[in-house]
Structure formats: C-alpha cells, structure tokens
Amino acid sequence: MNLQPKTVGFKAGERNVFFHILTGCNLACKHCYINTEQHGSNMLSLATIKRWLNLFSRSNTHLTTGKVQRESPAIQRGTNLILLGGEPTMHPNLSEIISYAKSLQFTVTVDSNGYLFHDLLDKTRPDQLDYLSFSLDGPEPEINDLIRGEGVFQVCTKNIRKAVAAGFTVSLIYTVSNRNIDHLPEMVPLLKELGVFKFFIQVVGLRGHSAAGDRDRNGDSKAWQIMPERWLNVVPQVAANAAQNGIHVVYPKVYLKKGERFECAGLVAENYFIFPNGRVYRCPLCEDHPINELNIVDGRLIKNEGLMEDKFFQLSIPEGCVMNKLLQPGNIQYDQNGIPQHRISCCLLKHEIDPDAD
Numbered sequence: 001m002n003l004q005p006k007t008v009g010f011k012a013g014e015r016n017v018f019f020h021i022l023t024g025c026n027l028a029c030k031h032c033y034i035n036t037e038q039h040g041s042n043m044l045s046l047a048t049i050k051r052w053l054n055l056f057s058r059s060n061t062h063l064t065t066g067k068v069q070r071e072s073p074a075i076q077r078g079t080n081l082i083l084l085g086g087e088p089t090m091h092p093n094l095s096e097i098i099s100y101a102k103s104l105q106f107t108v109t110v111d112s113n114g115y116l117f118h119d120l121l122d123k124t125r126p127d128q129l130d131y132l133s134f135s136l137d138g139p140e141p142e143i144n145d146l147i148r149g150e151g152v153f154q155v156c157t158k159n160i161r162k163a164v165a166a167g168f169t170v171s172l173i174y175t176v177s178n179r180n181i182d183h184l185p186e187m188v189p190l191l192k193e194l195g196v197f198k199f200f201i202q203v204v205g206l207r208g209h210s211a212a213g214d215r216d217r218n219g220d221s222k223a224w225q226i227m228p229e230r231w232l233n234v235v236p237q238v239a240a241n242a243a244q245n246g247i248h249v250v251y252p253k254v255y256l257k258k259g260e261r262f263e264c265a266g267l268v269a270e271n272y273f274i275f276p277n278g279r280v281y282r283c284p285l286c287e288d289h290p291i292n293e294l295n296i297v298d299g300r301l302i303k304n305e306g307l308m309e310d311k312f313f314q315l316s317i318p319e320g321c322v323m324n325k326l327l328q329p330g331n332i333q334y335d336q337n338g339i340p341q342h343r344i345s346c347c348l349l350k351h352e353i354d355p356d357a358d
C-alpha cells in the first residue's frame, strides 16, 4: 500500500460547483462561515435550482473564458456538484434536486451536519447520490459539541451508521482548528468503526464567525488558527494512519515546499461557489466580501466589472496566495530577513492518499 500523499493538481476543464441552496441551518456552530448579509437568507425554489443547475451543467466550454475544452476527461465524466447550506437537508425538495442533477450527469455530493431532515435516506437511493458527507469536529461529544452544539455528536454518528447500513457512500469532514487538532488522531478508530469511506480533513477558514479578530460567534477569543509546525506535525501522520486503515483521505496542502509551483485555482481551474442571492464566487476566501466575479441575474451568468476577485488572482507575491495574505496574514511566518518561511498554497489544492490506488 502506497501511503505517500499525492498532490491533486488542478486539471484544465475540471469543474466543481459548490451550490448553497439555502443559508438557513438548525445549528449554530461556533466557526460557521455562513454570512447572511453577504450570502442572502432565502431558500431557492426547486424551479430556480433546476434553472441554475442548467447553467453549470456539463459543457465543453469554460464558463468565464468561453474557451472550448474538448479533450478534458473531467468534462466527459461530468461535473462535480456539492450541495450545501446552511443545512441542505432542510430543503424540502432535496431528493428531487439530487435526481435532477443526476439527469444532468453531475457527480453529486450532499454535505450535511448530520441531521438528515425530510427523511433523506428514505427518499433518495444510494445509486442516485455519489457521496453523503457528514461534518463532525471531534471524536467524542465533549470535543465536537463544544464547537457544533450540544447533542450533535450523538445525532450525527447515529445517522452516519444508518446511512452506511442503507448502502450510501459516506464521507466525513473534520474542520481542524486550534480547538480540536489534538483530538484528530482519535478520529481514525471512530471512522473505521462507523464505516466511513472517505475522510476530508480541512483547515478552519477565518471567515464568518471565526474571522473578526479570531473570535467565534459568541465572542470567545480563544484562537482558532493553527501554526504551521502544529499542522505539519499532526495532520500528515493522521492522514497516513487513516489510509493504513483503508480510508481514502483528502487534506489541504497549505504549505508549499521550496521549488513547488504556486497556482491560483481562480486562474487555472473552474470552481464556482453559488449563493442563494445569486452571487457566484471563484474563490472561497473571498466570500465575506462583495467581490464575486460572477452573478446570476434573470437566469443568466453575468461577469461583474471592476475590482472583483479575478483581479486579485493575477497578483504574484512571495507569500503565495494573495487572498490569504490579505485576509488571514497571521498564518504566514517570516525569517529575520522578512522572507516568508512557507509559501501558502491555494486553499483548494489538496493532498490525497487513496489506499486502493496502485
């Protein structure tokens, strides 16, 4: 078994659509990045969701540059669609949305906080939904529920078991922060016991409630941010251990090594982050600001003029990612000559260990 992480580079023509179909949620996680002032608070109707899915569905044309990409295997396979909220299972038509997206040949993932409203498991078949993803931020209630709310661990793990038993391919997202990084190693036996297929480790973004002076939505100032040494000492080892236990692992690269090429996904990949108010971002770090490159207006995708995120993507700086430098500079360390010790990679660049790969 090869446990060496592979960097998953950006592939021309690959399209990932992150679609927030509503922003409402039954939980109030301390690190929630949903910002209704910027993202809207409405729930999109089934008819609107279908229209918007048509805009982003399989096509051999890059949506913003208009360039034709006939040869892309990603386009031949279809496009990845990640249905998000808020809590997407609060949408009463989620199962119809999934079926419609499948008819457009999307590879479909639903990211849920674990509550699975509207009997999702009964209304959707495992062959219609490619991945059902659950968010859990600790291996036990004492850790998870401090971040995500009382009783959440119990509901989430119970529904993971149900989903696995019903034949769904289950993945799990663990958002690593200063508050739970020490408990990441304990996730591996839990994932194994639950029957989770894929483990996404992600780093907390200083957006929404975890931004604003690194305080959470309750004003608690305990820092969320993790220093490079801590990340590098913990995350790769846990990822390797999970893979050794047969779990497919994906985690962000975060720090580029000397000589590694920096690429901004905003320039070389097709990622779209859609919100219910019609804003469409190309970079998740920009989502707290009205600098979205695109908007959906009257059912059409419109490119915004002026100082929008796409202008920032073109800036080249020694620190790597421009938006990271502007929005969360605390995670960059400099030597005595003012040279950054690490360049920060694009937040969308991932490491992957697939225990089933050759």
Ligand code: SF4
Residues within 6 Å of the ligand: 025, 026, 027, 028, 029, 031, 032, 033, 034, 085, 086, 087, 113
């Ligand atoms: S489940 Fe997601 S949307 Fe809901 S509060 Fe938590 S982070 Fe925010």
Ligand code: SF4
Residues within 6 Å of the ligand: 263, 264, 265, 266, 267, 282, 283, 284, 285, 312, 313, 321, 322, 323, 324, 345, 346, 347, 348
């Ligand atoms: S995270 Fe940085 S590098 Fe990645 S798309 Fe955004 S600005 Fe570009």
